[in-house]
Amino acid sequence: QVQLVESGGGSVQAGGSLRLSCAASGRTFSSYVMGWFRQAPGKEREFVAGISRSRDSTYYADSVRGRFTISRDNAKNTYLQMNSLKPEDTAVYYCAAASSGGNSGSYYYRSTYDYWGQGTQVTVSS
Numbered sequence: 799q800v801q802l803v804e805s806g807g808g809s810v811q812a813g814g815s816l817r818l819s820c821a822a823s824g825r826t827f828s829s830y831v832m833g834w835f836r837q838a839p840g841k842e843r844e845f846v847a848g849i850s851r852s853r854d855s856t857y858y859a860d861s862v863r864g865r866f867t868i869s870r871d872n873a874k875n876t877y878l879q880m881n882s883l884k885p886e887d888t889a890v891y892y893c894a895a896a897s898s899g900g901n902s903g904s905y906y907y908r909s910t911y912d913y914w915g916q917g918t919q920v921t922v923s924s
Contacts, residue, residue, distance in 0.1 A: 800824045800913040802893045807918030810883055814922070818878040820893030820915060827874040831896040833905055834868060834878045836889035836920075843892065847878060848905030857905045862887075883922045890917040
């Protein structure tokens, strides 16, 4: 069982930056693939970024590639550094963990992930 708690959301002007954090409980954090998703009002939850167990592979949605960076440490934390934020990045951001999966195609799908955090709001104003 894994519990995930996000933090770091807030309000920022376009062009600004935020860093989201996801703290995981459990003793087998290193065995999980980690991802970030987001959901804007009236829209489906969508993939933002993913990172492999060994941290050697990262994956991004086209809409954030080059602006966002996902990372993880050995202390059960996963991060999403968000730069050059745009109003269309406004959403609730969710951290997710997957016990299986890990092939490159699996990161993008919500069904890959077993555990989800409660989400943190990010609001970008123009």
